[in-house]
Amino acid sequence: MHHDTCHTRHVLSSPRRLKMPSSRPTKIAVIGSGLMGSALARAFAAAGHEVAVWNRTPSKARAVGGGTLAFENLGEAVAGRELVVVSLSNYAASAELFASQTVASALAGTTLVQLTSGSPADARGGLEWARAHGVDYLDAAILAYPAFVATDYATVFYAGSKAVFDRHHETLRAIASNSVYVDEKIGSAATLDCAILEAYYGGTLAVLHAAAMCKAEGLDPKAFFAQKNSFLGLISVTADAAQGMIENNDFSGDQCSLNTHVAAIEHIVRLSTDARISSRFPRELLENYRRALGAGLGDKELPAVFRTLERD
Numbered sequence: 001m002h003h004d005t006c007h008t009r010h011v012l013s014s015p016r017r018l019k020m021p022s023s024r025p026t027k028i029a030v031i032g033s034g035l036m037g038s039a040l041a042r043a044f045a046a047a048g049h050e051v052a053v054w055n056r057t058p059s060k061a062r063a064v065g066g067g068t069l070a071f072e073n074l075g076e077a078v079a080g081r082e083l084v085v086v087s088l089s090n091y092a093a094s095a096e097l098f099a100s101q102t103v104a105s106a107l108a109g110t111t112l113v114q115l116t117s118g119s120p121a122d123a124r125g126g127l128e129w130a131r132a133h134g135v136d137y138l139d140a141a142i143l144a145y146p147a148f149v150a151t152d153y154a155t156v157f158y159a160g161s162k163a164v165f166d167r168h169h170e171t172l173r174a175i176a177s178n179s180v181y182v183d184e185k186i187g188s189a190a191t192l193d194c195a196i197l198e199a200y201y202g203g204t205l206a207v208l209h210a211a212a213m214c215k216a217e218g219l220d221p222k223a224f225f226a227q228k229n230s231f232l233g234l235i236s237v238t239a240d241a242a243q244g245m246i247e248n249n250d251f252s253g254d255q256c257s258l259n260t261h262v263a264a265i266e267h268i269v270r271l272s273t274d275a276r277i278s279s280r281f282p283r284e285l286l287e288n289y290r291r292a293l294g295a296g297l298g299d300k301e302l303p304a305v306f307r308t309l310e311r312d
Contacts, residue, residue, distance in 0.1 A: 025048050025049050025050055026044075026049045026050070026082050026083055026168075026171045027049070027050045027052075027080060027081045027082050027083070028044050028049050028050065028051050028052070028081060028082070028083045028084070028085065028171070029051070029052040029053070029054065029077050029078045029081040029083070029084045029085070030044065030051060030052070030053050030054075030068075030084075030085045030086075030087065031054050031055075031074070031077070031078070031084065031085070031086045031087065031088065031094075031097070032054075032055060032086060032087040032088045032116075033053055033054070033055035033057075033060040033061045033063070033064050034055075034060075034087065034088075034089075035146040036087050036115070036142070036146045036149070037053075037055070037064075037087035037088075038053075038060075038063075038064045038146070039146040039147070039149040039150075040085060040087055040115065040149060040175050041053045041064050041066065041068045042064065042065070042066035042067075042068065043149050043150035043174050043175045044085075044171075044174050044175065045066050045067040045068050046066065046067070046150065046174070047150075047171075047174035049171065049174065050069075051067070051068040051069065052068070052069050052070075052071050052077045052078075052081065053068045053069070053070050053071070053077070054070070054071050054072075054073075054074050054077040054078075058070065058072045074097060074100070074103050075100070075102045075103050075105075075106045076106075078103065078106045078107055078110065079106040081110055082110060082111065083110065083111050083113060083168055083171060084107060084110050084111070084112050084113070085113045085115055086112065086113065086114050086115060086116055087115045087116060088116045089116070090116060090117065090118065091114075091116055091118045091122040091125065091126065093116075094114065094116055094126070095125075095129070098129065098133075104133045107133060107135050108133060108134040108135060109134060109135075110135060110136070111135070111136040111137070111138065111164055111167070111168055112126075112130055112135050112136065112137050112138070113138045113140055113158075113168075113172070114126050114137070114138070114139050114140060115140050115141070115142055115156075117141070118190055119187075119190055119194070120186075120187025120188075120190045120191050121187070122190065123139035123159065123186045123187045123189070123190050124186055124187055126139060126186070127139070127160070127186040136161065136164045137160055137161075137164075137186070138158050138159065138160040138161070138164055138165060138168075139158070139159045139160055139186050139187070139189050139190060140156055140157060140158045140159070140189055141156070141157045141189045141190055141192070141193030142154065142155070142156045142157075142175070142176065143155040143156070143157070143193065143196065144156075144176065149175050149176070150174065150175055150176070152177065152178070154175065154176035154177075154178065155176055155178045155179075155180060156172070156175060156176040156178070156179050156180065157180050157182050157188075157189040157192050157193055158172070158179065158180065158181050158182060158189055159181075159182050159183055159184070159185060159186050159187065159188040159189035159190070160184065160186050161184065162181060162184060165181050169181075203235070205281055206281070207231075209272075209277075209278070209281045209282065210224055210231075211224055211225070212277050212278070213268070213271055213272060213275065213277065216275035216276070216277045217271070217275055238302060238303065241253075241301070241303060242302075242303035242306065245301065245303045245304075245306075246303065246306055251297070251300040251301050251303055251304035251306075251307070252300060252301070253300070253301035255301060256301065256302065257298060257299050257300065257301070258289065258292055258293060258297055258298050258299070258300055258301070258302060258304060258305070259293065259298040259299065261289060261302050262286070262289045262290060262293060262298075265282060265285050265286045265289055266286060268282045268285075268286075269282045269283055269286055288305065288308070288309075289305060291305075291308050292304060292305045292307070292308045295307065295308050
């Protein structure tokens with residue numbers, strides 16, 4: 001995940017700032033001085049690195065502070081830097097900046113760490129550009145709110161050359177000690193990030209709709225939230241079972257058939273309709289699960305829905 005504004009893993013508690021071990025100071029440039037870019041730059045500077053910052057609006061770069069040095073010229077900001085970290089709104093903005101031959105030439109021989117939100121296709125495009133211009137490239141995704149950068153709540157996923165990652169790993173730990181190398185496939189970090197975010201956003205919408213159902217039926221939502229461990233436990237058990245079933249392509253079992261699960265979802269749709277709250281989400285659930293029944297999977301376990309999601 002990574003937009004310029006917010007990313008999440010743990011929410012609304014007091015994060016513990018990491019005390020990073022001393023390491024060789026690295027010359028770093030951070031491109032982008034939004035909330036996330038500013039947090040990244042300050043974290044690198046706090047770890048003892050020499051940090052240049054640049055933003056399209058110079059005043060934003062100057063406002064980063066924390067021992068960073070603001071530049072108005074992008075080519076000058078990245079010149080001679082060992083590591084260049086990009087945190088912009090999207091890959092298109094990044095491509096626009098790097099289209100300048102002056103900037104591209106200044107980046108030659110450096111390592112570019114792309115921390116801008118995007119898709120695996122964006123990452124592949126970034127790698128292609130980097131190879132064409134003599135730039136080492138890591139595509140990365142950060143799972144944290146800006147306020148959680150450099151705390152034990154932050155995780156960053158990296159994809160690309162393992163040798164390049166290993167060379168910069170100690171430096172990169174300044175923004176997240178939990179720096180996870182995913183795979184050589186350049187799109188793997190973005191893929192994992194999107195997968196985690198889908199589970200997060202989908203699960204959060206389900207939780208909020210569940211609370212709305214309770215309120216509509218005159219039940220205090222706190223009674224539902226008090227059962228958090230119950231539904232999180234069910235998700236955990238199902239995820240563990242799904243992993244093995246997907247790996248073996250075998251969704252048979254004797255616990256609870258898809259037919260039974262679909263009947264339960266129909267009750268949720270009826271409750272929502274009767275209570276006159278939005279039924280869009282449970283109807284979407286029902287449509288997806290019924291599709292699995294139509295594929296002849298009604299007697300299989302719930303993770304069998306996976307087979308209907310591999311194609312549109």
